[in-house]
Amino acid sequence: MxxxxxxxxxxxxxxxxxxxxxxxxxxxxxxxxxxxxxxxxxxxxxxxxxxDNKEHLLLSIFEEKMEFLRVGLLAALDGVDCPLERVRVFARFHFDSVRRHRAVAEVLQVELRLSHKFLKDYRPEKLWDYLRVFEQIVREGQSRGVMRADVDPFLAKWAFFGALDELGQQYVLSRRERISPDAAAEQVADIFLRGMATPAASPR
Amino acid sequence: MxxxxxxxxxxxxxxxxxxxxxxxxxxxxxxxxxxxxxxxxxxxxxxxxxxDNKEHLLLSIFEEKMEFLRVGLLAALDGVDCPLERVRVFARFHFDSVRRHRAVAEVLQVELRLSHKFLKDYRPEKLWDYLRVFEQIVREGQSRGVMRADVDPFLAKWAFFGALDELGQQYVLSRRERISPDAAAEQVADIFLRGMATPAASPR
DNA sequence: CGGGAATGAATGAAGATTCATTCGGTTAGC
DNA sequence: GCTAACCGAATGAATCTTCATTCATTCCCG
CATH class of the missing domain: 1.10.10.60 (Homeodomain-like)
Structure with missing residues (x-):
């Protein structure tokens, strides 16, 4: 073409x-x-x-692609009822997106952290929307009694995202030599599920 | 002299x-x-x-401060024997460093991710040295039977660092309004400990 | 033809780096 | 004890490069 x-x-x-x-x-x-x-x-x-300018171009990419990501996530979660399972689907979806849209992931992960403009002044609302989905999953899990009440959904959200994002970054930057996105997704899901589930609901 | x-x-x-x-x-x-x-x-x-130039100045900051951090970490871990406890000490030390050296944390977290020079070409050996400590803790935990054998120490290392770093970043950027470093340390430690410990060694 | 879309060479700002010059203190000669 | 030559460190104004952005002009479709 x-x-x-x-x-x-x-x-x-x-x-x-x-x-x-x-x-x-x-x-x-x-x-x-x-x-x-x-x-x-x-x-x-x-x-x-x-x-308007170069920066606005970068910003537009961020806005558009994060929205695209959020919509895809909601579709992937559709029909999955159990909060514990939803966490696993979230992790899989995230790494799958990184794999399928490598350049996009690289721009979002690496370049967005580039400028104070983005981290200090710009409010990445679209990222927050995306992550709010996770926070909501945790709250639901708690009210259903399958996740521990002493987990702070706000802190857990950022911890979870940090884990996903860092592994995604290593995957992208290492040219996919060392990290399998599938293994990364399962590993992060395993750790966070066991870390947040109540004993009764603990996996395996 | x-x-x-x-x-x-x-x-x-x-x-x-x-x-x-x-x-x-x-x-x-x-x-x-x-x-x-x-x-x-x-x-x-x-x-x-x-x-040599502006970039070399940034690089020097990175090298020197990461080394400083690693040495401090080893001192904090000194005398702590149990691998599970060592993970908790790691998390506390990390957030304590962020709190005590806010400007340094900001430069390391935010500015270092800024340039491809650093993420694509530059090998942040000093960061790897710092994180290798965690990987080693996990391996020790596994050989002592207090951490699950199906945890991948390499993936767990990056997931753990991602969680620490993201929460540290939110702490620094939010001007400390929303996040208590103490709470963040305990939360990350809790999730990862429960996520990695064997049932027999599981906390509480 | 008319006019909006597209062009790309020219402009100007910005700021990293250089280097001719100055500074300050150490040493050596008397 | 004093002065003068010396030398590396420090200075900061001038230079030089690098693009983001603009806008007078051209293109092309209806």
Missing amino acids: SEKASRKGDKREAIVEAAIEVFAQKGFHAARISDVARAAGVADGTIYLYF | SEKASRKGDKREAIVEAAIEVFAQKGFHAARISDVARAAGVADGTIYLYF
């Missing part, structure tokens, strides 16, 4: 996809707008018809 | 400490060399007598 975005509607889309590849490849700061433009088959100035 | 050497050491040290504050405050990219120079009470050019 041609790199040229000759169709009318998908210029913006072509720029976003090109930016993901280029940012993943060279990093946000090292990437030049002209690199993105070339990859998208578009002139430098064209990018500014769709995005 | 000679006058010269001690004065020279002081100046380098002053630059490193100033850089930590400035990088933590404004972020590595937004920080100007002249900002660091001013904070250190030194001329711009002087920094280049001690460091």
Whole structure:
């Protein structure tokens, strides 16, 4: 398929996809707008018809892809009733997404942590939405009596995300030599399930 | 020791400490060399007598502080025999370090993830040394029969670090409003201990 | 043809790095 | 004891490179 975005509607889309590849490849700061433009088959100035500036382009990627991720997660959880099982599905879904959208994962994981703009000022609401799903699973598990009441859902959420994200990062950066996403998903799920379940509901 | 050497050491040290504050405050990219120079009470050019360039300065901070952290960890673990207890001490030590050296934590956590230089090319050996301590604790726990054999020490290590680091980051960035480092340490330790311990050795 | 879309060369800002110069103190000669 | 030559350390203004962004111009579709 041609790199040229000759169709009318998908210029913006072509720029976003090109930016993901280029940012993943060279990093946000090292990437030049002209690199993105070339990859998208578009002139430098064209990018500014769709995005205010370079940073806004990165931000758009974040917003759009996190929303995409959240929707996929909800679909994956659909029909899974048991909170313990839902935690496992969450872990599997997350690593599966990392594997299937490697460049996206790299941009989200690595480049988003890049600028104070993002960590100090920008509120990543879309990330919070995604993680709120986990917090809700824990609350439900507690009210059903299958998760310990002394687990703090807020802290557990960040611990869980940290574990997922770090392993995802190692997977992406190690060029997939050392880490199997499947094994990582099961390992994280195992540890957190055993760590949060009540004795009565403990696995195996 | 000679006058010269001690004065020279002081100046380098002053630059490193100033850089930590400035990088933590404004972020590595937004920080100007002249900002660091001013904070250190030194001329711009002087920094280049001690460091090759701006990036090397950041790298030096990383190397030195990670080594400092590892040594402190070993001291904290000294005399603690039980592998399960050692995990708890690790978590407490980590969060205590974050609290006591907030600016350092901010630079290590946030700014180091900033550049591909660090994540793709640079090998953070000092971080690995620090984390290898955890991996070793798990192996010891397994051979003593207090930790499950089906835990993968390599994966568990990254999951544990991810949890610590993410909570540490939330603590630093949220300006300490939402997260108590003590509670975070106990929560992470609880989850991972219950998640990794054999039934016989399970806490409480 | 008209006008919105696209172009890409030119611009200007920013800021890392350099280097000619100055500083401060140590040593040597008398 | 005093001065002067010396030398490495420190300075910071000037330089030089690197892009993000702009906008006068061209393109092309209806």
